[in-house]
């Protein structure tokens with residue numbers, strides 16, 4: 001099984017790198033029969049992580065798959081060393097707002113990061129309702145069970161929770177210099193900032209596993225930049241998230257008593273325009289869903305040129321705002337799963 005996965009990956013990887021794979025294949029098969037596993041070279045690891053992004057069916061941002069920076073931290077052993085590598089990744093990937101798509105890869109079978117994203121707001125269940133991000137309530141409660149205490153504001157940054165081997169998970173507050181936040185304001189509606197909306201600048205997904213040639217990296221956090229609708233049409237807009245559309249509509253003086261005034265749609269557009277404007281003003285990379293769709297079209301064309309077929313999940317690739325205004329809506333995609341790839345894994349709390 002591992003031999004087969006290794007063979008398949010190596011053949012394709014070395015073909016794409018323009019290298020002969022015979023010698024390497026022999027060495028790997030020997031290592032697998034000696035030790036039951038094998039260790040990727042940095043080149044195999046880096047190209048495998050990029051191939052996994054290229055194969056991510058639900059990702060609209062794949063045009064840039066070859067440019068991802070890969071930080072190899074497989075030799076780290078202690079929770080402190082790992083926390084410091086994560087603090088480094090936060091600063092390196094954020095790059096003062098000029099976001100660099102980056103992945104850090106830790107020793108397989110040894111490290112787990114409990115966070116869904118390295119930077120996320122806490123959620124608190126109170127008798128008067130939820131403070132903060134409802135999506136974070138379970139993880140926040142878990143952090144509190146480990147002794148962590150937040151300030152109970154709607155935008156508290158959660159700590160990192162790192163587990164090595166089967167030791168107790170350790171909790172680390174994120175240093176200020178690793179954090180970048182954007183206050184949401186509107187280009188023409190002056191009192192929009194009265195809503196006091198904000199969001200963190202850069203998404204770092206930290207709970208997916210990376211599978212390359214039969215080796216599973218359970219801790220391989222990766223960042224890119226946001227597509228505006230993720231924040232403006234989901235994180236801040238969903239009823240079961242920050243649910244701000246009624247507040248935006250009131251600020252805009254919209255008639256909210258009838259659906260047919262399309263007040264929700266108008267509020268959504270103003271909020272998404274404000275998100276894109278605020279990120280640009282703050283010098284933080286972000287892409288609107290029309291530009292992202294055009295970039296994805298370029299990705300499809302480039303892959304065809306390389307003789308590779310593109311797999312995708314239509315329902316995830318279409319943006320949540322004006323989906324039919326993008327080419328993606330008007331075609332269908334083969335949702336087959338190709339490896340290397342990123343996968344969900346069981347929650348640790």
Ligand code: HEM
Pocket residue numbers: 049052053056058059060061062064068101102103222223224225226227230287292316342
């Ligand atoms: C560079 C800018 C990037 C943009 C604008 C982008 C955009 C997106 C968006 C909008 C989604 C859907 C998320 C959702 O609906 O919740 C997504 C999903 C995804 N992206 Fe990308 N992405 C980028 C980079 C990356 C990178 C660097 C990786 C990994 C190396 C990646 C891997 C994925 C994966 C695995 C999913 C599916 C997540 C899931 O199934 O929950 N993306 N991307």
Ligand SMILES: N/C(=N/c1cccc(CO[C@@H]2CCNC2)c1)c1cccs1
Pocket residue numbers: 203204205222223224225226227230
């Ligand atoms: N823009 C992004 N968006 C996402 C990419 C992958 C996953 C997610 C969050 O997915 C959650 C689980 C299902 N929807 C929300 C968001 C990126 C995050 C890290 C690199 S690029």
